[in-house]
Amino acid sequence: MVKYKTDILLATYNGSAYLPELLASLDAQSNQNWRLIARDDGSTDSTVKQLKDWAANLGDRFVLLEDGRKNLGSMLNFGALFDRSDAEYVMPCDQDDFWVPDKIERLTSHMKRLEEKHGEGTPLIVHSDLIVSDVNLEPIADSFWEYQRIRLPPDNEPWKILTIQNAVTGCAMIGNRALMDIALPIPDEAMMHDWWLALAAALFGKISVETTPTVQYRQHESNALGARDSSMSGLLWLIASRPSMYYLQAKDAIRRSQSQAGSASERFTNLLTYEQRVFLEDYAHLGNCGFFKRKIFPIRHQLYYKDFVRSAGFLGVL
DSSP: OOSOSEEEEEEESSOTTTHHHHHHHHHTOSOOOEEEEEEEOOOSSSHHHHHHHHTTTTGGGEEEOOOSOOOOOHHHHHHHHHHHOOSSEEEEEETTOEEOTTHHHHHHHHHHHHHHHHOTTSOEEEEEEEEEEOTTSOEEESOHHHHHTOOOOOSSSHHHHHHHOOOOOGGGEEEEHHHHHHHOSOOTTOSOHHHHHHHHHHHHSEEEEEEEEEEEEEOOTTOSSOOOOOOHHHHHHHHHHOHHHHHHHHHHHHHHHHHHHHHHHHHTTTTSOHHHHHHHHHHHTGGGSOHHHHHHHHHHTTOOOSSHHHHHHHHHHO
């Protein structure tokens, strides 16, 4: 029997500068019925010592996963944590963020309502907006979704838009056991752990939004991904100043999302509807098609971004 309903999965690597504030925000959570499972990816600073010192009085509420492997990268680090968890709910956690005090309570309550409606056997995700903050946790933007101009998936066929772009930020989500059972292990072809989980939830379950931010998303020079200003002027400046770099990055992102779609088609082949299978396979192999078919595909399936610039760029690079 699972003792703790919620596992917080913390992937660390040289995070000693920011880790104390994250851990303090976990201490301050209104819901303390959680276990922290951490895995370090070969830090050379005091990250591991900080974790052990902080967790000295937690007993079995803290698990440090030590498997001898180093420098796996963010996705595989999180993959090992997901494989270790057996809780009803899982919440990925970044080492440099700060959780608002009622994050766990709010997301788990939302998840329970969702399970009452759709059943515990349905793969489910609840995710929230984030506050974009600077290195000192001073707010930069009240909404990560607006700052990044993220298009949230529609209720109808959300798996289509989630095939080409992710809208679920791992550190602001909670997933249930049914999602883990169907989505794990995370394949090598996945863009990131949160994108893969979001795609699985969209294909076979439900994704629900908590509009109030639950995380301060800290921005600094060592961010693995981070938030970038996606305003129209910012995007136009990026394209105009470094067109070749923008083209290569966009081309690589499309190629990787196509590889992820192909992996989903293969992994879930017996679970997908006919329409889902055809869509994923067509997108995965679109690079082998002629000019006209490549350009008409996103138009036919209404695959567009929230702003015209990125939508035009996606269509042009595809």
